[in-house]
Amino acid sequence: MDPILRLKNITIKFGALTANDNVCLDINKGETHAILGENGAGKSTLMNILYGVLKPDSGQIILDGQEVNIHRPRDARALGVGMVHQHFMLVPALTVVENIILATCQTPLINMKKTSQRIRELSTKFGLEVDPAAVVKDLSVGQQQRVEIIKALYDSCKILILDEPTAVLTPQEAKELFKIIRQLNAAGTSVAFISHKMNEIMEIADRITVLRGGKSVWSARKADTNEKELARHMVGRDIVFTSSENGAIRDKKILEVKNLCVSTAYKKNAVKDLSFSVCNNEIYGIAGVDGNGQSEMVKALLSIIPKDSGQVIFCGKDITHDSTKEIFSKTIGHIPEDRLNMGVISRFFIFENTSFYNYRTDEFSSRNSIDWKKEHSYSDKLIQKFNVKASGGKAVFSTLSGGNQQKLVVARELDKKPRFLIAAHPTRGVDIGATESIRKHLIQQRDQGCAIILISTELEEIMSLSDRIGVMYEGKMIAETTPKEASIEQIGLWMAGKES
Amino acid sequence: MIRSKLIQYFLYPFIAIMIALLIGALIILSGGNNPLEAYRLMLEGSIGTSQTLAETIVKTASLIIAGASYAFAYRCGMLNIGIEGQMLAGAIFSTWIGVNLTFLPGLLHLFIAVIGGILAGALLGCFIAFLKNRFGANEVITTVMMNYVMLFIVEYLVTGPMREAPEFPQSARVLPSAGFPVLIPGTRVNIGIVLALLLIVLYGYYWKNSKKGFEMRIVGENPTVANSIGINVKQNRMLAFAISGSLGGLVGSLEILGIQKRLLQNFSAGYGFDGIAVALLGKNSPIGIMLSSFLFGAMKTGGNMVQMFSSVPSSVVMIIQAIIILLMAIQVFSKKTKELERA
Ligand SMILES: Nc1ncnc2c1ncn2[C@@H]1O[C@H](COP(=O)(O)OP(=O)(O)OP(=O)(O)O)[C@@H](O)[C@H]1O
Ligand SMILES: [Mg+2]
Numbered sequence: 085m086d087p088i089l090r091l092k093n094i095t096i097k098f099g100a101l102t103a104n105d106n107v108c109l110d111i112n113k114g115e116t117h118a119i120l121g122e123n124g125a126g127k128s129t130l131m132n133i134l135y136g137v138l139k140p141d142s143g144q145i146i147l148d149g150q151e152v153n154i155h156r157p158r159d160a161r162a163l164g165v166g167m168v169h170q171h172f173m174l175v176p177a178l179t180v181v182e183n184i185i186l187a188t189c190q191t192p193l194i195n196m197k198k199t200s201q202r203i204r205e206l207s208t209k210f211g212l213e214v215d216p217a218a219v220v221k222d223l224s225v226g227q228q229q230r231v232e233i234i235k236a237l238y239d240s241c242k243i244l245i246l247d248e249p250t251a252v253l254t255p256q257e258a259k260e261l262f263k264i265i266r267q268l269n270a271a272g273t274s275v276a277f278i279s280h281k282m283n284e285i286m287e288i289a290d291r292i293t294v295l296r297g298g299k300s301v302w303s304a305r306k307a308d309t310n311e312k313e314l315a316r317h318m319v320g321r322d323i324v325f326t327s328s329e330n331g332a333i334r335d336k337k338i339l340e341v342k343n344l345c346v347s348t349a350y351k352k353n354a355v356k357d358l359s360f361s362v363c364n365n366e367i368y369g370i371a372g373v374d375g376n377g378q379s380e381m382v383k384a385l386l387s388i389i390p391k392d393s394g395q396v397i398f399c400g401k402d403i404t405h406d407s408t409k410e411i412f413s414k415t416i417g418h419i420p421e422d423r424l425n426m427g428v429i430s431r432f433f434i435f436e437n438t439s440f441y442n443y444r445t446d447e448f449s450s451r452n453s454i455d456w457k458k459e460h461s462y463s464d465k466l467i468q469k470f471n472v473k474a475s476g477g478k479a480v481f482s483t484l485s486g487g488n489q490q491k492l493v494v495a496r497e498l499d500k501k502p503r504f505l506i507a508a509h510p511t512r513g514v515d516i517g518a519t520e521s522i523r524k525h526l527i528q529q530r531d532q533g534c535a536i537i538l539i540s541t542e543l544e545e546i547m548s549l550s551d552r553i554g555v556m557y558e559g560k561m562i563a564e565t566t567p568k569e570a571s572i573e574q575i576g577l578w579m580a581g582k583e584s
Numbered sequence: 585m586i587r588s589k590l591i592q593y594f595l596y597p598f599i600a601i602m603i604a605l606l607i608g609a610l611i612i613l614s615g616g617n618n619p620l621e622a623y624r625l626m627l628e629g630s631i632g633t634s635q636t637l638a639e640t641i642v643k644t645a646s647l648i649i650a651g652a653s654y655a656f657a658y659r660c661g662m663l664n665i666g667i668e669g670q671m672l673a674g675a676i677f678s679t680w681i682g683v684n685l686t687f688l689p690g691l692l693h694l695f696i697a698v699i700g701g702i703l704a705g706a707l708l709g710c711f712i713a714f715l716k717n718r719f720g721a722n723e724v725i726t727t728v729m730m731n732y733v734m735l736f737i738v739e740y741l742v743t744g745p746m747r748e749a750p751e752f753p754q755s756a757r758v759l760p761s762a763g764f765p766v767l768i769p770g771t772r773v774n775i776g777i778v779l780a781l782l783l784i785v786l787y788g789y790y791w792k793n794s795k796k797g798f799e800m801r802i803v804g805e806n807p808t809v810a811n812s813i814g815i816n817v818k819q820n821r822m823l824a825f826a827i828s829g830s831l832g833g834l835v836g837s838l839e840i841l842g843i844q845k846r847l848l849q850n851f852s853a854g855y856g857f858d859g860i861a862v863a864l865l866g867k868n869s870p871i872g873i874m875l876s877s878f879l880f881g882a883m884k885t886g887g888n889m890v891q892m893f894s895s896v897p898s899s900v901v902m903i904i905q906a907i908i909i910l911l912m913a914i915q916v917f918s919k920k921t922k923e924l925e926r927a
Binding site: 383388408409410411426429444456 | 802816
């Protein structure tokens with residue numbers, strides 16, 4: 085059988101960098117084809133070419149045996165290619181129907197009723213539960229992603245591209261997504277699936293292609309390979325995850341949170357009477373299903389949103405009422421859960437983004453003006469030190485690949501040498517090699533005395549890095565344990581709210 | 585990189601200007617006039633003689649400051665449509681000080697009169713920012729409303745409390761001690777142009793190098809990010825609008841103390857709105873604002889000449905300006921959408 089899609093010798097250059105170098109890829113009808121590769125290997129670029137966002141310098145796209153020209157996403161959609169981007173592209177203030185009309189409607193007049201109907205039709209067909217009338221900003225990440233998928237499927241789609249769909253999902257939501265993918269496959273839709281998580285790829289893929297340095301280096305059926313082999317093809321070496329353990333004496337409470345209560349406009353009592361503390365040389369892992377008050381807690385700790393009541397003590401000093409600026413001046417680091425909305429300006433240069441916390445310091449400025457030369461060389465240093473794939477500090481941040489954006493944010497926060505660090509999903513979207521090195525850095529930081537709060541939806545990450553673990557459920561810390569004492573199953577139960 | 589910048593900053597505006605002139609020519613032609621002749625008159629009437637060039641420079645000065653005013657708020661993520669109102673506020677204060685504080689000696693009188701105008705504009709700007717910070721009021725709406733309010737206040741003042749003689753709706757003349765010193769004798773070119781150039785240099789430095797300017801840019805790009813990294817969004821907005829407003833007020837002072845010498849009902853030449861156009865055409869860059877101010881200043885003076893010496897109405901100039909703005913605005917739009925897709 086001929087493949088439904090054949091990408092032949094696709095090449096694209098950005099200045100001196102060849103992001104795709106003679107890439108070839110075949111996708112069969114009804115299969116899930118995983119595309120694997122390090123951060124910056126060119127996966128998103130290749131998918132953007134297929135979807136018409138980027139134009140290749142050379143190469144062919146052959147769909148159903150015919151060469152096609154795709155100039156813009158609209159052409160791709162007309163040919164039955166749909167895409168869910170690495171970063172969501174929904175308008176938060178609009179409803180689900182409005183968002184879908186915005187993306188798909190070609191006629192001058194809109195038809196809400198018909199669109200809603202079609203949404204419901206797709207919902208029931210593929211088990212994509214969403215309320216068409218809901219406003220997007222009130223939806224969870226998993227729900228937003230379903231909206232994106234419906235958007236992509238809206239004009240009957242033959243090939244669905246999912247660019248790192250699971251990076252922002254909880255394991256439960258990922259399971260749901262896999263069900264949807266299987267149903268799509270059964271209905272004859274092919275899926276191009278990008279992920280850095282080996283276990284997911286081994287679970288969902290039928291075939292796998294590995295990109296390295298912009299070239300397609302290897303392809304196989306899943307049945308003929310294993311996780312180890314995949315990792316080796318991807319990075320060119322074996323990956324070993326260090327696990328935690330250290331014997332330092334933890335005698336100082338670096339951070340103490342007492343009876344914290346937080347409400348937001350959308351959610352009353354998002355954090356309820358929360359108390360915990362973190363000591364020096366300690367990684368305190370917070371496990372919990374996303375949306376149980378973790379992000380509200382972090383924002384309230386940093387005074388990004390107001391606290392209803394409670395107390396926050398940092399190194400013996402009450403910082404409950406300090407401003408965000410004052411808090412950050414105390415060498416506190418923050419790897420935010422949502423980098424694009426909390427940590428960086430993607431339209432700025434890299435060197436501007438890496439200056440966010442130091443442009444006020446004497447080292448990088450004199451009286452009123454910032455020493456941009458110094459900032460520039462500082463960003464080059466970070467890029468080098470943390471192995472970020474970038475042409476240099478003078479590149480615009482948004483031209484970095486998703487994983488490299490994350491690496492840069494992590495680099496910026498770790499390089500502050502913080503005494504206290506909040507790390508929310510620090511390895512989100514980064515490849516296994518970089519995950520390994522970020523984890524190493526976190527442990528190194530801890531061993532130098534730093535107190536770290538680690539928030540992650542991946543239990544495996546929490547278990548292997550934490551010295552102590554707290555489980556958050558509905559805004560409360562319902563259990564506290566250590567990785568040695570508790571099993572993954574037990575923590576899973578706590579996360580579901582079952583106290584025992 | 586450098587090439588794309590060149591294209592962005594010079595080629596597009598140039599094309600926009602050319603297309604606008606072409607359409608303008610067609611309109612002149614359809615009115616039964618010779619467009620080449622009209623444009624020749626316009627050129628002669630704006631930079632052809634030292635007298636007309638002087639007039640152009642006078643207008644350029646006000647336009648530069650008005651353009652900087654709009655661009656300043658814009659870079660902090662806000663739209664100041666109220667420069668016209670801030671200008672009127674500045675004009676009122678400068679006139680009052682210029683007329684009434686007769687005991688002040690020479691330059692001090694001028695200085696206080698200018699400061700008064702600047703403060704009036706700043707105050708109005710702060711008020712707008714306060715409404716935005718406190719109640720989330722959209723600044724476009726509040727500034728447009730304030731323009732009307734100020735217009736009526738001026739009307740009230742010149743027909744009532746500040747009226748000099750009962751027969752004319754105008755204030756008394758400001759004292760010579762409060763006038764802007766003339767730079768080139770025999771023309772109306774005063775030190776306003778020096779001030780404007782100084783300010784635009786400062787403007788460039790502020791946004792390129794200063795800490796505060798960097799903070800404001802972050803607020804302008806994404807207030808949520810600014811808030812999350814410890815930048816006080818409300819404070820920055822307040823400051824940005826205060827500065828934007830004070831520049832608006834300064835245009836008013838300059839107009840009264842440098843040109844009109846008294847408050848009139850319709851003394852404004854629309855610099856408040858031209859400032860928006862100038863900033864747009866100049867892409868908020870200091871050099872861009874300077875060049876486009878000169879262009880718009882020349883068109884303003886040239887337009888008068890065309891009206892005087894041919895049967896082409898000066899409103900043709902307004903049409904040309906409007907087309908330039910339209911073309912530039914469309915371009916800004918198309919660039920944004922492209923970036924969205926790219927993200
Ligand atoms: N518009 C652009 N200008 C310059 N360089 C770019 C641009 N877009 C992508 N690149 C570069 O191309 C390379 C490939 O990027 P791409 O986004 O395809 O990586 P990726 O494989 O999706 O990585 P990740 O796993 O981190 O998402 C990167 O080095 C990136 O910096
Ligand atoms: Mg990518």
